[in-house]
Amino acid sequence: MAGFSELIKNFDKIRDYVRDFFIYGCKVRGDFDRRSTRTYDDEKRRVESWLGDCIRYDDSVRGRSVSISVDSGHIPENPLYNAYYSKSFTDNDIKLHFLIIDVLSDGSRRTIREITDIINGEYGQLFDEQLVRSKLKEYADEGIVIAEKQGKTMYYSLSGDRTEDYIKGYAGLEDAVKFFSETQDFGIIGNSILRSADLNNDLFFIKHNYMIHTLEDVIIPDILNAIDSRAYISLETFSADKASGKEKKPPIIVPMQMLVSVQTGRRYLAAYTPGTRRFSAYRLDFIKKVKKGAVCDDYERIKEQYERNISKCFGVSFGMRRDTGAVTPVKITFYADEEKEPHIIGRLEREKRCAVLEKTGEHLYTLTADVHDPNEVMHWAKTFIGRIVSVDGGCDTARDRFYDDIARMKEMYGGSNEHIQ
Amino acid sequence: MNIFSEIYGTYFRIAAKLLENESCSEKTVREEIACRGFRDSVLFLPQKIIPGDEDWGLFRRAQDGRLVRITKNAPPHIVTKMQKMWLKAKLSDPRMRLFMDDDTISRLEEKLDGIKPLYHAEHFRVTDRYSDSDDFTDSTYIANFRAVLDAVKHRKIMYIEFTSGHGNRIGGKFVLLKTEYSPKNDKFRAYCFWLKNERIRSSGIINIGRITKIEDTGRVFRTAVSVEDFFSERKCSEPAVIKVTPERNGAERFMMEFASYEKHTVRDLETGVYTVEMWYDLQDETEVLIRLLSFGPVIEILGSERLRSLAAERIARQYDLLFGNNPDDVG
Numbered sequence: 001m002a003g004f005s006e007l008i009k010n011f012d013k014i015r016d017y018v019r020d021f022f023i024y025g026c027k028v029r030g031d032f033d034r035r036s037t038r039t040y041d042d043e044k045r046r047v048e049s050w051l052g053d054c055i056r057y058d059d060s061v062r063g064r065s066v067s068i069s070v071d072s073g074h075i076p077e078n079p080l081y082n083a084y085y086s087k088s089f090t091d092n093d094i095k096l097h098f099l100i101i102d103v104l105s106d107g108s109r110r111t112i113r114e115i116t117d118i119i120n121g122e123y124g125q126l127f128d129e130q131l132v133r134s135k136l137k138e139y140a141d142e143g144i145v146i147a148e149k150q151g152k153t154m155y156y157s158l159s160g161d162r163t164e165d166y167i168k169g170y171a172g173l174e175d176a177v178k179f180f181s182e183t184q185d186f187g188i189i190g191n192s193i194l195r196s197a198d199l200n201n202d203l204f205f206i207k208h209n210y211m212i213h214t215l216e217d218v219i220i221p222d223i224l225n226a227i228d229s230r231a232y233i234s235l236e237t238f239s240a241d242k243a244s245g246k247e248k249k250p251p252i253i254v255p256m257q258m259l260v261s262v263q264t265g266r267r268y269l270a271a272y273t274p275g276t277r278r279f280s281a282y283r284l285d286f287i288k289k290v291k292k293g294a295v296c297d298d299y300e301r302i303k304e305q306y307e308r309n310i311s312k313c314f315g316v317s318f319g320m321r322r323d324t325g326a327v328t329p330v331k332i333t334f335y336a337d338e339e340k341e342p343h344i345i346g347r348l349e350r351e352k353r354c355a356v357l358e359k360t361g362e363h364l365y366t367l368t369a370d371v372h373d374p375n376e377v378m379h380w381a382k383t384f385i386g387r388i389v390s391v392d393g394g395c396d397t398a399r400d401r402f403y404d405d406i407a408r409m410k411e412m413y414g415g416s417n418e419h420i421q
Numbered sequence: 422m423n424i425f426s427e428i429y430g431t432y433f434r435i436a437a438k439l440l441e442n443e444s445c446s447e448k449t450v451r452e453e454i455a456c457r458g459f460r461d462s463v464l465f466l467p468q469k470i471i472p473g474d475e476d477w478g479l480f481r482r483a484q485d486g487r488l489v490r491i492t493k494n495a496p497p498h499i500v501t502k503m504q505k506m507w508l509k510a511k512l513s514d515p516r517m518r519l520f521m522d523d524d525t526i527s528r529l530e531e532k533l534d535g536i537k538p539l540y541h542a543e544h545f546r547v548t549d550r551y552s553d554s555d556d557f558t559d560s561t562y563i564a565n566f567r568a569v570l571d572a573v574k575h576r577k578i579m580y581i582e583f584t585s586g587h588g589n590r591i592g593g594k595f596v597l598l599k600t601e602y603s604p605k606n607d608k609f610r611a612y613c614f615w616l617k618n619e620r621i622r623s624s625g626i627i628n629i630g631r632i633t634k635i636e637d638t639g640r641v642f643r644t645a646v647s648v649e650d651f652f653s654e655r656k657c658s659e660p661a662v663i664k665v666t667p668e669r670n671g672a673e674r675f676m677m678e679f680a681s682y683e684k685h686t687v688r689d690l691e692t693g694v695y696t697v698e699m700w701y702d703l704q705d706e707t708e709v710l711i712r713l714l715s716f717g718p719v720i721e722i723l724g725s726e727r728l729r730s731l732a733a734e735r736i737a738r739q740y741d742l743l744f745g746n747n748p749d750d751v752g
Binding site: 095188350414 | 734
């Protein structure tokens with residue numbers, strides 16, 4: 001394993017691997033045939049290093065498989081945050097980091113020349129001014145130093161904002177950061193604040209926690225930037241057909257909104273695709289890179305259209321009307337005894353989303369969903385198996401599939417108990 | 422500006438920690454690395470810190486053998502622009518009110534004046550959250566939440582009255598272990614032990630939104646208890662055993678949806694069928710069952726016996742509702 005480094009340059013590669021370890025679990029080295037053995041071993045070692053006890057090994061005739069097995073509802077900190085903390089850097093990067101901060105930590109405002117001279121003179125280093133300039137520019141962008149122009153000269157000083165002052169100066173902020181550091185929408189950044197203050201989340205667990213989402217956060221700022229700029233973007237994706245190694249032309253789209261499912265573990269980017277003149281949802285975990293393009297002049301009209309369309313999505317599907325033809329509202333009637341089973345009616349009420357629920361008979365409740373894709377409603381409706389009295393409307397394929405599924409499940413579970421373990 | 426940056430990295434953080442003191446020993450270096458680094462950092466990082474052929478040059482060795490930093494001051498912990506943008510975004514989250522009062526939020530807003538929030542709530546749309554979220558703006562809820570949080574921090578014994586999920590009114594003394602949030606339910610709950618005569622009677626989970634009264638008894642629970650004990654007591658004794666077929670992309674969908682559970686997976690190379698053992702909290706059994714059933718015939722519950730029979734019962738009832746007892750109606 002000579003030459004192995006714990007640090008990584010390329011976040012995309014690790015996203016790809018972790019996803020495979022995390023989702024499929026039982027893959028062995030041979031399954032990663034598109035990559036070299038060395039790459040597989042290195043990535044595996046990194047993931048093992050980050051995830052420690054969450055890694056599980058199983059030996060088979062095909063080799064040792066690696067999987068990530070963790071009850072993510074019972075962990076105080078997402079172990080995948082470690083991927084973000086593994087960025088490689090040069091010796092100069094780390095040296096200049098601490099030297100620049102040290103030179104400016106007396107509260108002074110200095111020019112690039114002065115800072116370079118002090119670093120080289122007082123600290124006995126040999127950095128050229130260009131290198132210091134470039135690092136200062138980077139740190140001004142990061143908010144670590146403040147750059148102020150006076151006349152033609154740029155002066156740099158250290159930001160006065162300290163993590164400890166924030167945590168101690170605003171009562172309740174520490175607990176808030178502990179909580180938000182484990183929730184969606186860039187929890188990793190909250191975690192970086194905690195780590196900076198030498199704190200950790202000792203208060204909260206997150207149920208229904210899809211910790212792999214954090215790896216997608218790396219591309220979201222670029223998408224948000226494009227949304228705010230009303231710009232087109234092109235997407236580079238991890239090839240859906242990885243084994244074939246086929247490269248697809250990146251789609252050009254107008255990003256609208258991030259769609260988050262808290263039940264299926266998936267997050268999507270909802271976007272308008274001019275090429276097909278349709279709205280679509282792109283899986284965030286399949287998006288590798290986002291490239292911002294020109295401003296979309298027609299953005300307002302598309303956005304209005306999007307709002308109309310999204311209100312008729314039960315989940316994230318904008319439907320396949322071309323394939324299924326016109327869709328009429330799907331009507332599902334459920335059985336629930338008002339006296340003995342109020343919790344079922346409660347479930348229907350809180351889970352119905354954009355559908356309408358009404359009492360249509362004694363112990364009968366009918367849900368009407370006028371949505372783009374009835375299949376999404378039927379998937380949810382199957383959580384009520386045992387109570388569905390009838391299904392009407394929607395499209396033939398969704399209804400037929402439901403009836404067929406129940407018949408197959410009856411066959412599967414209704415016979416002998418030979419499968420019972 | 423990117424969170425995937427070395428300035429937030431583990432190596433930078435360890436170096437910063439070691440630079441806090443004017444000097445340190447090699448032993449301290451190795452201890453800090455073992456404590457704060459990745460599993461294998463002890464193999465790679467010491468030689469970057471300790472003066473030698475590969476070091477970064479942040480320390481020089483003194484005559485007494487100690488490592489002396491080349492910098493003059495302890496490095497400050499600076500709040501970066503990205504961290505400020507994140508805080509600014511969170512200030513608009515209604516859950517922030519659970520932690521901070523309005524005056525403090527206003528002060529922080531003032532402090533972050535001119536900072537662009539990292540995102541706006543409307544950038545994200547949750548598609549399948551339940552509609553009966555806790556009311557995070559309700560003053561009673563906020564007070565109860567803070568009382569729970571304080572009790573968790575200090576292991577205080579609290580007298581709590583609440584309404585159970587079945588509508589029963591319950592009151593008693595509890596020790597609260599941890600707070601849990603579910604994005605699916607948008608609710609907070611507290612893991613607790615119910616006490617009788619200062620001894621643990623049973624374990625449970627209380628929805629903070631269902632608390633009607635919470636009072637500090639003035640006593641602290643000193644018996645050593647761990648969250649692990651709490652969970653192991655509630656965990657199913659037998660895992661659910663699920664056969665997942667490749668039909669309709671079943672394996673990928675199943676693995677994603679159940680990614681948050683502890684699992685063990687085996688794949689049959691001939692058929693592409695996965696067999697998954699999955700462990701869950703017994704209290705969540707119904708939730709697990711209905712989510713499994715929503716996959717239809719793409720998966721089959723092979724075990725436990727109890728879980729399979731619960732599924733079979735519901736399916737038989739469903740079959741009768743759709744087809745009566747006439748198998749000719751199928752299709």
